[in-house]
Amino acid sequence: MTTLETPPTGTGLAPERTIVIDDAPEAKVPAPRPATPARNPLGGFSLASPMSKFVGRDIGVDLGTANTLVYVRGRGIVLNEPSVVAINTMTGAVVAVGSEAKQMIGRTPAHVVAVRPLRDGVIADFEITERMLRYFIQKVHRRRYFAKPRVVVCVPSGITGVERRAVIEAASQAGARQVHIVEEPMAAAIGAGLPVAEATGSMVVDIGGGTTEVAIISLGGIVNAQSIRTAGDEFDEAIINHVKKVYSLMLGERSAEEIKMTLAAAVPLANPEVAEIRGRDLVTGLPKTIVVSSEDVRDAIAEPVQAIIDAVRNTLDSCPPELAADIMERGIMLTGGGALLRGLDQRLSDETGMPVVIASDPLDCVALGAGKCVDEFEALQAVMAPHNPYQHRF
Numbered sequence: 001m002t003t004l005e006t007p008p009t010g011t012g013l014a015p016e017r018t019i020v021i022d023d024a025p026e027a028k029v030p031a032p033r034p035a036t037p038a039r040n041p042l043g044g045f046s047l048a049s050p051m052s053k054f055v056g057r058d059i060g061v062d063l064g065t066a067n068t069l070v071y072v073r074g075r076g077i078v079l080n081e082p083s084v085v086a087i088n089t090m091t092g093a094v095v096a097v098g099s100e101a102k103q104m105i106g107r108t109p110a111h112v113v114a115v116r117p118l119r120d121g122v123i124a125d126f127e128i129t130e131r132m133l134r135y136f137i138q139k140v141h142r143r144r145y146f147a148k149p150r151v152v153v154c155v156p157s158g159i160t161g162v163e164r165r166a167v168i169e170a171a172s173q174a175g176a177r178q179v180h181i182v183e184e185p186m187a188a189a190i191g192a193g194l195p196v197a198e199a200t201g202s203m204v205v206d207i208g209g210g211t212t213e214v215a216i217i218s219l220g221g222i223v224n225a226q227s228i229r230t231a232g233d234e235f236d237e238a239i240i241n242h243v244k245k246v247y248s249l250m251l252g253e254r255s256a257e258e259i260k261m262t263l264a265a266a267v268p269l270a271n272p273e274v275a276e277i278r279g280r281d282l283v284t285g286l287p288k289t290i291v292v293s294s295e296d297v298r299d300a301i302a303e304p305v306q307a308i309i310d311a312v313r314n315t316l317d318s319c320p321p322e323l324a325a326d327i328m329e330r331g332i333m334l335t336g337g338g339a340l341l342r343g344l345d346q347r348l349s350d351e352t353g354m355p356v357v358i359a360s361d362p363l364d365c366v367a368l369g370a371g372k373c374v375d376e377f378e379a380l381q382a383v384m385a386p387h388n389p390y391q392h393r394f
């Protein structure tokens with residue numbers, strides 16, 4: 001039995017303060033991954049790109065709603081931090097960024113707010129996003145280089161021109177010499193090792209914190225895509241609302257995320273699990289303990305899970321028959337943190353009749369794809385260019 005505790009307010013603490021839950025494991029900075037090997041998994045592209053004089057400096061950024069990952073050319077993924085910034089509201093100063101700031105959510109004194117500057121995959125607070133990016137870029141470069149880096153940033157495929165422009169501006173303000181955009185599903189597919197350049201259909205479903213990207217890719221381009229603003233955050237919200245409605249218990253974001261990771265499933269489990277959750281009773285304001293089962297949590301997240309399944313089905317419905325046959329053979333690749341929701345692969349497979357595979361590093365795929373675009377920049381221009389009228393130099 002897992003114990004999740006949330007102390008009451010009325011004690012002066014914010015309701016979502018958690019006692020037992022540790023910071024999410026993905027908040028830790030990983031050991032640097034080896035740079036992408038010099039093979040050519042994309043098949044159709046020549047990888048004979050000349051070594052640029054800027055080797056080691058250019059970076060690929062997965063600017064995610066939940067996590068930001070930075071890949072440095074020649075070094076691999078060197079930074080993986082929650083997309084959270086703590087700000088002192090009296091002075092406007094940044095108090096903490098990343099893991100340290102995430103730990104502060106729900107625990108800050110009145111004059112400090114812990115903010116997630118991206119919502120639904122796009123920039124909700126431009127200035128804070130820019131400061132966060134600047135901090136991360138400076139952190140990975142450790143002042144070793146004087147010139148500004150060339151930056152490849154991943155964005156959801158469904159964002160508007162204005163939202164795209166905001167990402168480019170934020171990256172340039174944060175110190176990029178040149179900003180290139182690659183769409184998240186394309187980056188996820190490349191990072192998952194799908195043969196995106198070949199004349200065969202590949203399907204990727206990237207379930208992040210704010211958006212789910214569904215795309216069918218062939219010959220280096222996106223044939224069909226759907227981006228919905230339903231993903232991991234929506235699961236958390238559904239759990240908070242369910243516990244509030246059924247048990248009159250107030251839960252915070254971090255507790256809900258922990259419940260999702262430990263208890264939630266998209267299919268009935270052979271051995272249902274339970275967890276004890278302590279929180280604030282909405283009626284009495286006093287601490288209360290409830291026992292929640294995995295079945296309970298499955299009901300809570302049923303709606304957002306169904307929305308993702310519908311997006312996959314809709315994309316498949318409008319898929320050219322030849323590509324559908326390829327996908328039938330090859331299967332659907334699941335990437336992003338949401339791919340780790342228990343039983344989601346099985347549920348998707350049951351509902352679509354297609355084989356479904358979870359990528360080996362689902363949380364890293366987008367950053368690895370952006371990294372490959374950086375490592376093999378000249379060769380992969382084609383992947384970026386057709387979808388990218390906004391390649392900017394500053």
Ligand SMILES: Nc1ncnc2c1ncn2[C@@H]1O[C@H](COP(=O)(O)OP(=O)(O)OP(=O)(O)O)[C@@H](O)[C@H]1O
Pocket residue numbers: 062063064065066067068120121122184207208209210211212231232233257260261335336337338339340341342362363366
């Ligand atoms: N084991 C798990 N089970 C369920 N969900 C998980 C698990 N591990 C991580 N997640 C969820 O995955 C999401 C983060 O995934 P990811 O880092 O791919 O998103 P992101 O790139 O930051 O978001 P976006 O692509 O929407 O901008 C969070 O909602 C997190 O709670």
